[in-house]
Amino acid sequence: MTSLQKTVKVLVVDDNPLVLDLIAKGMASHCEVSTAADGGDALLKAVDNPPDLIIADYKMPGLDGRQLYEKLRGREQTRHIPFIFVASRGDIEEKLRPLVDGVEDFIPKPFFLKDLVRLAKKVVDRLHLEKLQQHASRPGVIQGRLEEMGITDLMQSLEMGQKSCRLTLSRGSEQCELFFVAGQCKHALLGALEGDPAVYEAVNWTEGEFEIDFSAASDRITTTRSTTGLLMEAMRLLDEAHRDTVES
Numbered sequence: 001m002t003s004l005q006k007t008v009k010v011l012v013v014d015d016n017p018l019v020l021d022l023i024a025k026g027m028a029s030h031c032e033v034s035t036a037a038d039g040g041d042a043l044l045k046a047v048d049n050p051p052d053l054i055i056a057d058y059k060m061p062g063l064d065g066r067q068l069y070e071k072l073r074g075r076e077q078t079r080h081i082p083f084i085f086v087a088s089r090g091d092i093e094e095k096l097r098p099l100v101d102g103v104e105d106f107i108p109k110p111f112f113l114k115d116l117v118r119l120a121k122k123v124v125d126r127l128h129l130e131k132l133q134q135h136a137s138r139p140g141v142i143q144g145r146l147e148e149m150g151i152t153d154l155m156q157s158l159e160m161g162q163k164s165c166r167l168t169l170s171r172g173s174e175q176c177e178l179f180f181v182a183g184q185c186k187h188a189l190l191g192a193l194e195g196d197p198a199v200y201e202a203v204n205w206t207e208g209e210f211e212i213d214f215s216a217a218s219d220r221i222t223t224t225r226s227t228t229g230l231l232m233e234a235m236r237l238l239d240e241a242h243r244d245t246v247e248s
Contacts (some may be wrong), residue, residue, distance in 0.1 A: 038061025171208035195222035
């Protein structure tokens with residue numbers, strides 16, 4: 001974990017100390033985590049030091065999750081903070097579903113920690129990418145290392161943000177270019193490979209550099225799947241290759 005990724009601040013709010021500790025520990029390797037034991041505590045902390053994301057339980061004594069959301073939306077300095085709500089399926093449908101603005105997702109109870117962390121990490125990665133964009137040395141261009149943000153995370157973040165851009169990956173003398181339109185990878189080129197096979201090969205890269213240029217575009221279409229579809233197939237091929245290696 002690099003200090004750059006740790007610039008994404010997440011506030012976890014839950015009145016159950018066991019659940020609070022569980023979520024905080026699950027998220028700790030992906031972001032800077034702070035906690036609040038109830039909605040009132042969370043409101044004070046969010047106003048004093050606004051986080052980039054809030055993961056909040058809905059049912060809490062005193063100020064519940066929805067009231068916390070509404071109070072923060074009413075303040076200029078905190079109205080932009082995105083939320084992930086944890087609640088029963090009934091409460092999600094009856095009380096929370098109408099809340100659209102700034103709500104990233106709903107986690108129904110009971111939940112598996114790995115599912116919550118996976119979903120929250122996608123949001124954290126997108127926020128991390130936005131921070132990189134804000135601090136870019138060249139307007140419209142983001143640069144970084146694959147060790148700090150992997151290819152899968154980059155592609156998922158571009159898809160979630162519905163970005164149009166060129167993602168260039170460099171590893172030694174090798175270079176891969178992936179062109180996105182509204183978050184969908186439409187064209188990929190890696191040496192003699194293009195389209196789906198180029199993506200599947202690039203997903204294997206765990207080190208190197210990346211550059212995202214939001215002004216670059218291509219009208220070529222060489223891929224046959226959505227961004228999610230490409231990543232799922234790449235994972236399947238990796239699992240298959242690993243299985244074959246183990247069996248041999």
